[in-house]
Amino acid sequence: MTDSPPAATSAPRSLAIVGGGPAGLMAAQEALSTGVAVTLYESRPSVGRKFLIAGRGGLNLTHSEPFDRFRHRYREAESRLRPYLEAFDASAVVRWCEGLGIDTFVGTSGRVFPTDFKAAPLLRAWLHELRAAGLQIRVRHRFTGFAGDRGPRFDTPEGPVTVTPGAVILACGGASWPHLGSDGAWVGPLGEAGIPVSPLRPANCGFEVAWSEHFAQRHAGHPVKSVTASASEQDGRVTQATGELMITATGIEGGLVYQLSAPLREAIERDGQAELTLDLTPGRSVEHLTGALNRPRGKKSLARHLEAAAGLGGVKAGLLREVLTANQMEDASLLASTIKALPLSLHATRPIDEAISTAGGVAFSGLDEHLMLKDLPGVFCAGEMLDWEAPTGGYLLTACFATGVAAARGAVEWLSRQPKDAAV
Numbered sequence: 001m002t003d004s005p006p007a008a009t010s011a012p013r014s015l016a017i018v019g020g021g022p023a024g025l026m027a028a029q030e031a032l033s034t035g036v037a038v039t040l041y042e043s044r045p046s047v048g049r050k051f052l053i054a055g056r057g058g059l060n061l062t063h064s065e066p067f068d069r070f071r072h073r074y075r076e077a078e079s080r081l082r083p084y085l086e087a088f089d090a091s092a093v094v095r096w097c098e099g100l101g102i103d104t105f106v107g108t109s110g111r112v113f114p115t116d117f118k119a120a121p122l123l124r125a126w127l128h129e130l131r132a133a134g135l136q137i138r139v140r141h142r143f144t145g146f147a148g149d150r151g152p153r154f155d156t157p158e159g160p161v162t163v164t165p166g167a168v169i170l171a172c173g174g175a176s177w178p179h180l181g182s183d184g185a186w187v188g189p190l191g192e193a194g195i196p197v198s199p200l201r202p203a204n205c206g207f208e209v210a211w212s213e214h215f216a217q218r219h220a221g222h223p224v225k226s227v228t229a230s231a232s233e234q235d236g237r238v239t240q241a242t243g244e245l246m247i248t249a250t251g252i253e254g255g256l257v258y259q260l261s262a263p264l265r266e267a268i269e270r271d272g273q274a275e276l277t278l279d280l281t282p283g284r285s286v287e288h289l290t291g292a293l294n295r296p297r298g299k300k301s302l303a304r305h306l307e308a309a310a311g312l313g314g315v316k317a318g319l320l321r322e323v324l325t326a327n328q329m330e331d332a333s334l335l336a337s338t339i340k341a342l343p344l345s346l347h348a349t350r351p352i353d354e355a356i357s358t359a360g361g362v363a364f365s366g367l368d369e370h371l372m373l374k375d376l377p378g379v380f381c382a383g384e385m386l387d388w389e390a391p392t393g394g395y396l397l398t399a400c401f402a403t404g405v406a407a408a409r410g411a412v413e414w415l416s417r418q419p420k421d422a423a424v
């Protein structure tokens with residue numbers, strides 16, 4: 001099939017947004033508020049699918065910690081994201097949500113949620129407001145690249161379509177949970193257009209551990225609660241977090257693991273493996289544990305002694321047996337030091353399909369300060385398709401919203417400087 005002629009008029013103040021996730025929808029809201037005509041193109045039959053899935057976990061919208069801590073969650077991308085996050089920070093996220101009639105609250109961890117923990121009512125209210133403001137939504141329009149010096153090209157049920165808006169914002173997401181629509185297929189066309197893209201990799205992901213068959217069968221699906229985990233960064237600093245992880249048949253996953261997934265993944269990329277160190281009893285010192293484990297155990301089995309002296313049974317005792325031999329388990333001081341620093345060797349990340357989010361993406365070196373592609377003037381990028389990552393905790397959605405706002409402001413400003421009938 002050949003391309004159809006341009007389907008949209010090249011109105012001077014028209015903006016095409018590709019991708020109906022939180023970044024694209026926020027960009028639409030910002031642009032509509034300035035009077036620009038916005039059409040949003042989405043490959044799936046409906047918008048906001050990943051946003052709705054995020055609601056299953058309670059929809060952690062943002063985080064209430066001080067901005068100076070908040071911004072550092074974005075690691076190497078902090079300095080590039082900072083102006084966008086300053087312009088649309090956690091309090092702006094809360095105001096936006098409450099402006100849609102959905103109250104928020106701060107949980108004990110400082111995370112911010114809608115009071116009903118649901119994404120569907122929020123998305124419904126948002127779409128209602130966007131449509132009322134004039135947003136046109138074209139679903140089943142899959143962006144496949146740029147048609148020469150014309151605008152973006154889409155595959156649609158009616159065949160290929162090329163549109164010629166005044167400006168374009170790409171907000172196609174990363175490559176995790178691809179059945180929800182963000183499959184990273186945009187990397188191909190952008191790469192062909194010469195746009196620098198860092199390889200897409202799993203972030204907030206699980207890792208593979210070579211468990212013994214016995215351990216995997218017995219403990220897969222069991223949580224390991226209240227442990228402190230540490231991982232070394234490339235510069236030698238140690239990143240630490242406390243919480244809960246989950247044993248899986250192939251390794252580990254869960255909130256605690258996700259918090260450390262960036263240094264762990266980087267170590268695997270660099271060295272072929274990463275070490276995660278677990279403190280199984282965060283409140284107890286190694287001396288205290290050694291003393292307790294050295295107490296005479298009488299006729300008690302080692303398992304019962306470990307339970308009585310250190311409070312460790314079940315999956316935690318199983319973890320110790322994964323790294324110590326039966327003889328080593330009898331050595332109280334070795335046992336105590338292993339309880340405080342149990343080394344887990346991780347040899348691979350789980351596939352990106354299973355990850356919560358994506359690292360890598362459109363490199364900031366290819367973008368100007370308004371998130372416009374230097375090599376494709378009039379085309380802006382926002383959201384998870386940019387080259388940044390952050391742990392879970394509301395940081396992902398906040399940066400998607402903030403870059404959506406920034407790209408829209410850039411696009412609106414760019415449109416205002418174009419001659420009347422210019423198109424991308």
Ligand SMILES: Cc1cc2nc3c(=O)[nH]c(=O)nc-3n(C[C@H](O)[C@H](O)[C@H](O)COP(=O)(O)OP(=O)(O)OC[C@H]3O[C@@H](n4cnc5c(N)ncnc54)[C@H](O)[C@@H]3O)c2cc1C
Binds near residue numbers: 051141182357384
């Ligand atoms: C299970 C789960 C739970 C999560 N929970 C949270 C949470 O509580 N808090 C938090 O901050 N973050 C959470 N996230 C992450 C958050 O949902 C994402 O970071 C966010 O949705 C990314 O927004 P985005 O707009 O950049 O991309 P997406 O939400 O992925 O949206 C991109 C859109 O673009 C469309 N698209 C892709 N390619 C094309 C194409 N070629 N043509 C046309 N359309 C295309 C997709 O169909 C999609 O609708 C969670 C993620 C998952 C998977």
